[in-house]
Amino acid sequence: MASRFTVTYFIRAGDAEEAKGRALDIALEQTVEIPRNAVPKGYVEDEILGRLEALDKDPAGRSGYLANISYSDDDMGEDFLQFLNIVFGNSSIKPGLKVEDISPSPGVLALCKGPRHGIAGLRARAGIGDTPLLMSAIKPVGLSTAQLARLAHDFALGGMHFVKDDHGLVDQKTSPFEERLRACVEAVGEANAKSGGQTSFVPNITGPTTSLVERARQAQEAGAGAVMIAPALAGYDAIRALTQDSDFSLPIISHPAFSGANVVSPDCGFSHRSFFGTLHRLMGADAVIYPNFGGRFGFTRQECLSIARSCADELGGPKAIAPAPGGGMTFARIPEMRAAYGKDVIYLLGGALLQESDLVDACRRLVAAVRS
Amino acid sequence: MASRFTVTYFIRAGDAEEAKGRALDIALEQTVEIPRNAVPKGYVEDEILGRLEALDKDPAGRSGYLANISYSDDDMGEDFLQFLNIVFGNSSIKPGLKVEDISPSPGVLALCKGPRHGIAGLRARAGIGDTPLLMSAIKPVGLSTAQLARLAHDFALGGMHFVKDDHGLVDQKTSPFEERLRACVEAVGEANAKSGGQTSFVPNITGPTTSLVERARQAQEAGAGAVMIAPALAGYDAIRALTQDSDFSLPIISHPAFSGANVVSPDCGFSHRSFFGTLHRLMGADAVIYPNFGGRFGFTRQECLSIARSCADELGGPKAIAPAPGGGMTFARIPEMRAAYGKDVIYLLGGALLQESDLVDACRRLVAAVRS
DSSP: OOOEEEEEEEEEOSSHHHHHHHHHHHHHHTTTOSOGGGSOTTHIIIIISOEEEEEEEOTTOOSEEEEEEEEEHHHHTTOHHHHHHHHHTGGGGSTTEEEEEEEOOHHHHHHOOOOSSHHHHHHHHHTOOSSOEEEEEEOOBTBOHHHHHHHHHHHHHTTOSEEEEOTTOSSOTTSOHHHHHHHHHHHHHHHHHHHOOOOEEEOBOOOOTTTHHHHHHHHHHHTOSOEEEOHHHHOTTHHHHHHTOTTOOOOEEEOOTTOTHHHHOTTSSBOHIIIIIIIHHHHTOSEEEEEOTTSSSOOOHHHHHHHHHHTTSOOSSOOOOEEEEESSOOGGGHHHHHHHHTTSOEEEOOHHHHTSSSHHHHHHHHHHHHHO | OOOEEEEEEEEEOSSHHHHHHHHHHHHHHTTTOSOGGGSOTTHIIIIISOEEEEEEEOTTOOSEEEEEEEEEHHHHTTOHHHHHHHHHTGGGGSTTEEEEEEEOOHHHHHHOOOOSSHHHHHHHHHTOOSSOEEEEEEOOBTBOHHHHHHHHHHHHHTTOSEEEEOTTOSSOTTSOHHHHHHHHHHHHHHHHHHHOOOOEEEOBOOOOTTTHHHHHHHHHHHTOSOEEEOHHHHOTTHHHHHHTOTTOOOOEEEOOTTOTHHHHOTTSSBOHIIIIIIIHHHHTOSEEEEEOTTSSSOOOHHHHHHHHHHTTSOOSSOOOOEEEEESSOOGGGHHHHHHHHTTSOEEEOOHHHHTSSSHHHHHHHHHHHHHO
């Protein structure tokens, strides 16, 4: 028998009987997808069919139950997308179901070797010790490459550790991908030469299916310090595939664009921690961007801290990664964020810095505020 | 100035002022992603910034408004994922927002040439006239290749037009991808030789990022009649990329696995018609599988019919595609489905047929029931 991984689902249900019925339906739906009486005896029933391991009233007090269902590594076929398909493929379409937690098996951990760098690797790249990291974004779309490179230079000179493309920057005619990549790497390099810093430029390589790997390698060759991918757009195997590419070794930063529906509804999708934490570590992201509480998105403090914890808790192998809360961050909120996140975090500030008249000075004040 | 495409959002809001504020936020968030006072004058403000074109109380009576926001083709950069990112990248993370409709621009239509075959091409491949198509699925995972090929043979002999892999079949050791592909194409070919039919085998090519194009070409070379991809897993550019691949020409069938959160919540994601209809036609899918009403999923009759209409309405270029409702379909429901969908549909039946003792006979009865 193969080892089994376990998924904990929240099931909206009025009583235990209804919850058990729904849980057994999930076990069928996610594996054999045929009526129970048509499941072949032997290997299919004994090994492949999902197994309800536990069912308990929701301890968080929602109107429903938590079901632990285990699945065979054999069903996964050493395919990360099939792993996700087993976790929540068809059941994602049923309202009143949510993936709360995922406990990987030895087979999942053999497939998902996790990030190559993790938060420790990002700090080493930035040349800092056990302190918070800082990241900002060049934007908006529509600026010329020279204008964007100038912003990258100033962010770097001001002491940001990572300067990334805005996730909307791709290969627009105002700033084609390769031109921007080369100009920004050079601009950040100039700033590093002046400051003695180790700022990395992080291009967004989310793009056409046929270009992703090519852009990743271009980024590495050009001297980028990491790359950014939005997996909900580019596909949920893209990051893992790059971590297994022997011609590529940069850190990978995940962007949440287009993934919102997977987390914002209380009635479907994933818990914040399982989506932005567990899944991203299994994918192999080194840092995960998500909307901070109190910004212009609706995540609560508790949800955000559950993500941060899930970026670092024991997962049986994958390194701890960096939570990168962003979205409407301001100077005034630094103390509140320090209190909430501690030191294992990337502060992502974009718009707030771009509103300042002297960008380099604003970055320096930010660096000082975070260190103090 | 470039042409502009328009997205209609449902915005939950108590009054017009709140709705206008949220709409203007979307216009910023989806394009420049910086505070309004930091938007550079000139090209960025005049061209790239989203434009609120109309705002009206929701005619469907929900507690909110419909906002039409237009975006420049320049922002898209001839990149389908950036198109999706503009449509709903960051805003997907804000509750109380939903994409209702998408009106493509000339630039979008130049990028998205749509399906190569459409429903007319699928019918031609099946050798039928203006009547419904029938599709079934070999399953479950865990059966051997010989057992799955036997099912494919029997489905074909019984007169199903398309026989697809279950979406959980990938490259498991019990039935590796290439072995299953070859065996099922051969089995379907044998059945066609006996029956004089033109049944196509449809392998599931959803899989590792680095294998997708290779499996698509393998499928074509081996004699498959179409391929199936789950874009929410494989990435939303995968189907479009294959429609532009000069070494690949088969029809592509889309599977909804892992996409559920994008449609099931009334408070986030996409309307059923825009997701399963408009987006799939723009991607280039020839058929789109989705859960039928009255089955084991929660879609309503009205939602399903809105998808079917959106598969065929005027979109400025892309061919009409085949809606393929499935999920818990039974013989008893054929009359109801005929009344609802008419002739422009693929009936997808799997489990109901596999419960029958004589599979070939069950398929023949189904074919007769659909034709009568």
